[in-house]
Amino acid sequence: MPKAPPRSDARSDAELAALPASERIRYRLVGADCRYHANDNIAAHIRDGEIDELRDEVAAKMQQVLQALVIDTDSDHNTHETAQRVAKMFLTEVFRGRYVPMPAVTEFPNAERLNELMIVGPITVRSACSHHLCPIMGRVWIGILPNEHSNLIGLSKYARICDWIMSRPQIQEEAVTMLANELQSRVKPDGLALVMEADHFCMHWRGVKDDQSMMTNSVMRGAFLKDASLRREFLSLLSKKT
Numbered sequence: 001m002p003k004a005p006p007r008s009d010a011r012s013d014a015e016l017a018a019l020p021a022s023e024r025i026r027y028r029l030v031g032a033d034c035r036y037h038a039n040d041n042i043a044a045h046i047r048d049g050e051i052d053e054l055r056d057e058v059a060a061k062m063q064q065v066l067q068a069l070v071i072d073t074d075s076d077h078n079t080h081e082t083a084q085r086v087a088k089m090f091l092t093e094v095f096r097g098r099y100v101p102m103p104a105v106t107e108f109p110n111a112e113r114l115n116e117l118m119i120v121g122p123i124t125v126r127s128a129c130s131h132h133l134c135p136i137m138g139r140v141w142i143g144i145l146p147n148e149h150s151n152l153i154g155l156s157k158y159a160r161i162c163d164w165i166m167s168r169p170q171i172q173e174e175a176v177t178m179l180a181n182e183l184q185s186r187v188k189p190d191g192l193a194l195v196m197e198a199d200h201f202c203m204h205w206r207g208v209k210d211d212q213s214m215m216t217n218s219v220m221r222g223a224f225l226k227d228a229s230l231r232r233e234f235l236s237l238l239s240k241k242t
Helices: 013-017 019-032 050-068 083-092 154-166 171-186 228-241
Strands: 105-108 116-129 135-145 151-154 191-200 215-222
Touching: 013 019, 013 105, 019 050, 050 083, 050 151, 083 154, 116 154, 116 191, 116 228, 151 171, 154 171, 171 191, 171 215, 191 228
Parallel strands: none
Antiparallel strands: 105 151, 116 135, 135 191, 191 215
Protein backbone atom coordinates (compact mmCIF):
# COMPACT_ATOMS: atom_id res chain seq x y z
CA MET A 1 0.00 0.00 0.00
CA PRO A 2 1.27 3.52 -0.72
CA LYS A 3 2.43 5.49 2.30
CA ALA A 4 0.38 8.41 3.52
CA PRO A 5 1.91 11.78 2.63
CA PRO A 6 3.93 13.34 5.44
CA ARG A 7 2.26 15.98 7.59
CA SER A 8 3.07 19.54 6.63
CA ASP A 9 3.75 20.33 10.30
CA ALA A 10 5.75 17.16 11.00
CA ARG A 11 8.04 17.58 13.99
CA SER A 12 11.02 15.63 15.23
CA ASP A 13 10.99 13.72 18.52
CA ALA A 14 13.22 16.40 20.03
CA GLU A 15 10.86 19.17 18.94
CA LEU A 16 7.86 17.29 20.37
CA ALA A 17 9.64 16.64 23.66
CA ALA A 18 10.22 20.38 24.05
CA LEU A 19 6.51 21.17 23.77
CA PRO A 20 4.08 21.37 26.71
CA ALA A 21 2.19 18.10 27.26
CA SER A 22 -1.09 19.58 26.02
CA GLU A 23 0.48 20.54 22.70
CA ARG A 24 2.08 17.10 22.25
CA ILE A 25 -1.23 15.38 22.90
CA ARG A 26 -3.10 17.77 20.60
CA TYR A 27 -0.46 17.14 17.89
CA ARG A 28 -1.13 13.40 18.08
CA LEU A 29 -4.90 13.90 18.03
CA VAL A 30 -4.79 16.13 14.96
CA GLY A 31 -2.35 13.76 13.24
CA ALA A 32 -4.75 10.86 13.85
CA ASP A 33 -7.70 12.98 12.64
CA CYS A 34 -9.28 12.32 16.03
CA ARG A 35 -11.92 14.59 17.55
CA TYR A 36 -11.20 15.95 21.01
CA HIS A 37 -14.39 17.64 22.14
CA ALA A 38 -15.07 18.09 25.85
CA ASN A 39 -16.91 14.76 26.14
CA ASP A 40 -14.45 12.69 24.06
CA ASN A 41 -12.07 10.17 25.58
CA ILE A 42 -8.47 10.87 24.50
CA ALA A 43 -6.66 8.27 26.60
CA ALA A 44 -5.20 6.49 23.55
CA HIS A 45 -3.16 9.59 22.72
CA ILE A 46 -1.67 10.19 26.18
CA ARG A 47 1.75 8.74 27.01
CA ASP A 48 3.19 7.68 30.36
CA GLY A 49 3.87 10.62 32.65
CA GLU A 50 1.90 13.13 30.61
CA ILE A 51 -1.05 13.30 33.03
CA ASP A 52 1.35 14.60 35.68
CA GLU A 53 2.68 17.12 33.18
CA LEU A 54 -0.85 18.17 32.26
CA ARG A 55 -1.70 18.64 35.92
CA ASP A 56 1.24 21.00 36.37
CA GLU A 57 0.30 22.85 33.19
CA VAL A 58 -3.35 23.25 34.22
CA ALA A 59 -2.27 24.40 37.69
CA ALA A 60 -0.09 27.11 36.18
CA LYS A 61 -2.94 28.31 33.94
CA MET A 62 -5.40 28.18 36.84
CA GLN A 63 -3.03 30.33 38.89
CA GLN A 64 -3.21 32.90 36.09
CA VAL A 65 -7.03 32.74 36.24
CA LEU A 66 -6.95 33.44 39.98
CA GLN A 67 -4.60 36.37 39.40
CA ALA A 68 -6.93 37.70 36.69
CA LEU A 69 -9.77 37.48 39.23
CA VAL A 70 -7.66 39.69 41.51
CA ILE A 71 -7.33 37.05 44.23
CA ASP A 72 -4.24 37.40 46.39
CA THR A 73 -3.21 33.76 46.68
CA ASP A 74 0.05 34.72 48.43
CA SER A 75 -1.51 36.15 51.58
CA ASP A 76 -4.87 34.33 51.42
CA HIS A 77 -4.13 30.96 53.03
CA ASN A 78 -7.46 29.53 51.77
CA THR A 79 -6.46 29.94 48.11
CA HIS A 80 -2.72 29.43 48.39
CA GLU A 81 -2.88 25.96 46.75
CA THR A 82 -6.24 26.30 45.01
CA ALA A 83 -4.72 26.15 41.51
CA GLN A 84 -3.06 22.82 42.27
CA ARG A 85 -6.21 21.42 43.87
CA VAL A 86 -8.38 22.43 40.92
CA ALA A 87 -5.93 20.93 38.41
CA LYS A 88 -5.88 17.63 40.29
CA MET A 89 -9.68 17.65 40.57
CA PHE A 90 -10.19 18.22 36.84
CA LEU A 91 -7.71 15.62 35.61
CA THR A 92 -8.07 12.82 38.14
CA GLU A 93 -11.62 13.19 39.39
CA VAL A 94 -14.44 15.14 37.74
CA PHE A 95 -13.11 14.93 34.14
CA ARG A 96 -11.26 11.65 34.60
CA GLY A 97 -13.39 9.91 31.95
CA ARG A 98 -11.56 11.90 29.26
CA TYR A 99 -8.07 10.79 30.23
CA VAL A 100 -8.25 7.11 31.23
CA PRO A 101 -9.22 4.04 29.19
CA MET A 102 -12.49 2.20 29.69
CA PRO A 103 -12.34 0.30 33.01
CA ALA A 104 -12.01 -3.47 32.80
CA VAL A 105 -15.46 -5.02 32.43
CA THR A 106 -15.90 -8.77 32.84
CA GLU A 107 -18.38 -10.21 30.37
CA PHE A 108 -19.85 -13.69 30.44
CA PRO A 109 -22.15 -15.53 28.03
CA ASN A 110 -25.88 -15.81 28.61
CA ALA A 111 -25.64 -19.53 29.39
CA GLU A 112 -29.17 -19.72 30.83
CA ARG A 113 -30.57 -17.88 27.81
CA LEU A 114 -32.19 -15.22 29.96
CA ASN A 115 -34.69 -13.15 28.01
CA GLU A 116 -36.66 -11.29 30.67
CA LEU A 117 -36.48 -7.58 31.42
CA MET A 118 -33.70 -6.56 33.80
CA ILE A 119 -33.53 -3.13 35.43
CA VAL A 120 -30.39 -1.68 37.00
CA GLY A 121 -30.61 1.47 39.08
CA PRO A 122 -30.81 4.01 40.27
CA ILE A 123 -27.10 4.58 39.67
CA THR A 124 -25.83 7.88 41.04
CA VAL A 125 -24.00 9.85 38.36
CA ARG A 126 -21.92 13.00 38.51
CA SER A 127 -21.00 15.06 35.48
CA ALA A 128 -20.42 18.67 34.48
CA CYS A 129 -22.09 21.02 32.04
CA SER A 130 -19.70 21.83 29.21
CA HIS A 131 -21.19 25.35 28.93
CA HIS A 132 -20.19 26.57 32.40
CA LEU A 133 -18.36 23.57 33.96
CA CYS A 134 -21.05 23.49 36.67
CA PRO A 135 -21.96 20.16 38.28
CA ILE A 136 -24.68 17.86 36.97
CA MET A 137 -25.86 15.48 39.70
CA GLY A 138 -28.37 12.78 38.98
CA ARG A 139 -29.49 9.18 38.65
CA VAL A 140 -29.66 6.69 35.80
CA TRP A 141 -31.88 3.65 35.34
CA ILE A 142 -30.97 1.02 32.75
CA GLY A 143 -33.36 -1.53 31.25
CA ILE A 144 -31.93 -4.55 29.43
CA LEU A 145 -33.82 -7.17 27.44
CA PRO A 146 -31.13 -9.79 26.74
CA ASN A 147 -31.14 -12.58 24.22
CA GLU A 148 -29.26 -15.88 24.10
CA HIS A 149 -26.32 -14.20 22.33
CA SER A 150 -26.02 -11.26 24.76
CA ASN A 151 -22.88 -10.65 26.81
CA LEU A 152 -23.95 -10.21 30.41
CA ILE A 153 -21.93 -7.97 32.72
CA GLY A 154 -21.78 -7.76 36.51
CA LEU A 155 -24.05 -5.34 38.34
CA SER A 156 -21.20 -3.13 39.60
CA LYS A 157 -19.83 -2.83 36.06
CA TYR A 158 -22.85 -0.79 34.99
CA ALA A 159 -21.88 1.79 37.61
CA ARG A 160 -18.24 1.77 36.43
CA ILE A 161 -19.26 2.36 32.80
CA CYS A 162 -21.66 5.12 33.86
CA ASP A 163 -18.93 6.85 35.86
CA TRP A 164 -16.45 6.60 32.96
CA ILE A 165 -18.93 8.16 30.52
CA MET A 166 -20.28 10.79 32.89
CA SER A 167 -16.93 12.04 34.26
CA ARG A 168 -16.53 14.53 31.41
CA PRO A 169 -17.87 17.99 30.56
CA GLN A 170 -20.98 17.50 28.41
CA ILE A 171 -24.70 18.03 28.06
CA GLN A 172 -27.12 15.47 29.46
CA GLU A 173 -28.73 14.53 26.16
CA GLU A 174 -25.38 13.56 24.63
CA ALA A 175 -24.20 11.79 27.79
CA VAL A 176 -27.19 9.43 27.83
CA THR A 177 -26.75 8.63 24.14
CA MET A 178 -23.04 7.87 24.62
CA LEU A 179 -23.87 5.58 27.54
CA ALA A 180 -26.51 3.80 25.47
CA ASN A 181 -24.05 3.30 22.59
CA GLU A 182 -21.45 1.78 24.93
CA LEU A 183 -23.90 -0.61 26.58
CA GLN A 184 -25.44 -1.59 23.25
CA SER A 185 -22.04 -2.53 21.80
CA ARG A 186 -21.02 -4.51 24.91
CA VAL A 187 -24.21 -6.33 25.91
CA LYS A 188 -25.85 -6.64 22.48
CA PRO A 189 -29.38 -6.94 23.90
CA ASP A 190 -32.65 -7.17 21.99
CA GLY A 191 -33.72 -4.01 23.79
CA LEU A 192 -32.07 -1.24 25.74
CA ALA A 193 -33.69 1.60 27.69
CA LEU A 194 -32.10 4.39 29.70
CA VAL A 195 -33.64 7.14 31.78
CA MET A 196 -31.60 9.87 33.43
CA GLU A 197 -32.84 12.61 35.74
CA ALA A 198 -30.46 15.24 37.02
CA ASP A 199 -30.03 18.55 38.75
CA HIS A 200 -28.10 21.11 36.73
CA PHE A 201 -26.17 23.56 38.85
CA CYS A 202 -25.87 25.97 35.92
CA MET A 203 -29.56 26.64 36.75
CA HIS A 204 -29.34 26.36 40.54
CA TRP A 205 -26.14 28.35 41.03
CA ARG A 206 -26.31 30.99 38.29
CA GLY A 207 -28.72 32.45 35.73
CA VAL A 208 -32.34 32.04 36.84
CA LYS A 209 -31.21 30.33 40.11
CA ASP A 210 -34.12 27.88 39.96
CA ASP A 211 -33.67 25.31 42.75
CA GLN A 212 -36.56 23.06 41.70
CA SER A 213 -36.00 22.29 38.03
CA MET A 214 -34.61 18.92 36.97
CA MET A 215 -34.03 17.46 33.54
CA THR A 216 -35.21 13.96 32.62
CA ASN A 217 -34.49 12.30 29.31
CA SER A 218 -34.48 8.80 27.90
CA VAL A 219 -33.06 6.63 25.15
CA MET A 220 -34.97 3.62 23.84
CA ARG A 221 -33.44 1.04 21.52
CA GLY A 222 -34.65 -2.13 19.81
CA ALA A 223 -37.57 -3.88 21.48
CA PHE A 224 -38.30 -0.89 23.72
CA LEU A 225 -39.01 1.18 20.61
CA LYS A 226 -41.14 -1.46 18.91
CA ASP A 227 -43.05 -2.92 21.87
CA ALA A 228 -45.21 -0.38 23.68
CA SER A 229 -46.14 -2.87 26.42
CA LEU A 230 -42.45 -3.54 27.19
CA ARG A 231 -41.81 0.19 27.35
CA ARG A 232 -44.75 0.64 29.72
CA GLU A 233 -43.51 -2.22 31.91
CA PHE A 234 -40.07 -0.63 32.19
CA LEU A 235 -41.42 2.83 33.00
CA SER A 236 -43.95 1.39 35.46
CA LEU A 237 -41.29 -0.57 37.35
CA LEU A 238 -39.02 2.47 37.30
CA SER A 239 -41.74 4.67 38.83
CA LYS A 240 -42.05 2.24 41.74
CA LYS A 241 -38.33 2.65 42.46
CA THR A 242 -38.42 6.43 42.68
